[in-house]
Amino acid sequence: SQQGEEDPQALSIQEGENATMNCSYKTSINNLQWYRQNSGRGLVHLILIRSNEREKHSGRLRVTLDTSKKSSSLLITASRAADTASYFCATVPRAGGTSYGKLTFGQGTILTVHP
Amino acid sequence: DVKVTQSSRYLVKRTGEKVFLECVQDMDHENMFWYRQDPGLGLRLIYFSYDVKMKEKGDIPEGYSVSREKKERFSLILESASTNQTSMYLCASTLRPAGVSGELFFGEGSRLTVL
Numbered sequence: 371s372q373q374g375e376e377d378p379q380a381l382s383i384q385e386g387e388n389a390t391m392n393c394s395y396k397t398s399i400n401n402l403q404w405y406r407q408n409s410g411r412g413l414v415h416l417i418l419i420r421s422n423e424r425e426k427h428s429g430r431l432r433v434t435l436d437t438s439k440k441s442s443s444l445l446i447t448a449s450r451a452a453d454t455a456s457y458f459c460a461t462v463p464r465a466g467g468t469s470y471g472k473l474t475f476g477q478g479t480i481l482t483v484h485p
Numbered sequence: 486d487v488k489v490t491q492s493s494r495y496l497v498k499r500t501g502e503k504v505f506l507e508c509v510q511d512m513d514h515e516n517m518f519w520y521r522q523d524p525g526l527g528l529r530l531i532y533f534s535y536d537v538k539m540k541e542k543g544d545i546p547e548g549y550s551v552s553r554e555k556k557e558r559f560s561l562i563l564e565s566a567s568t569n570q571t572s573m574y575l576c577a578s579t580l581r582p583a584g585v586s587g588e589l590f591f592g593e594g595s596r597l598t599v600l
Contacts, residue, residue, distance in 0.1 A: 403588060412489070412575055412591035413528075458527065460589075472543070473589060475520075477527035 376459055376479045384484050389446040391479040393459030394439075400462045402435060403473065404444050407456045416444075416457075421464070449483045456480050488512070491576050491592035498599050504563040506595050508576030515580060517559035518589065519543075519551065522573040534559055566599045573597075 377392045401420045405413040419426045419435045426433045432445040446453055460473040492507035516535050520528040530543030532551040540551050548570060552560045563570055574595045581587035
């Protein structure tokens with residue numbers, strides 16, 4: 371079963387607005403990563419946040435992590451039409467067992483930014 | 486930049502055919518992965534490999550096998566293709582295990598249709 375669950379499944383906004391996507395997960399994690407996928411293409415890594423971090427920034431991206439609630443959010447500020455894509459969170463379980471090192475992806479949020 | 490190359494972007498095969506999906510990475514990465522992506526199901530891990538000739542089952546290995554004879558190449562094999570294997574297949578690689586700040590680098594994907 372998928373570890374990460376994104377919310378909402380689809381988000382439609384106007385250029386210049388902020389976009390917020392949420393991810394919830396079930397088990398303890400080592401880190402959580404966000405990826406972007408343009409239609410019909412491969413995934414591109416955006417940002418990684420470790421379990422001992424609460425917030426991280428990269429350009430117009432801001433990621434938060436709340437391990438007590440087992441949730442993360444990705445904020446894209448001042449969105450552009452070129453941000454239109456699917457966004458996935460992926461979790462890495464805490465070390466131990468055969469699952470160590472494997473990423474488990476959620477179903478993704480489809481973001482549409484209208485010019 | 487890391488490059489992960491998948492040999493075929495689009496394939497159409499008949500039920501029962503043997504299918505090879507090839508993936509090559511050019512950055513000497515230890516770890517390679519095969520995912521399939523289906524609408525509403527996100528990415529699901531089929532197989533992964535941490536070293537040459539080493540392979541481990543992912544979450545949905547049934548109907549698939551893999552081969553890693555050289556470090557840079559990881560092949561996914563469908564011994565007898567079935568219509569339920571129609572999907573987008575994504576190869577990825579990473580230098581470090583994902584649990585050690587290992588971001589995945591993805592290929593562009595291979596869209597397989599089984600008739």
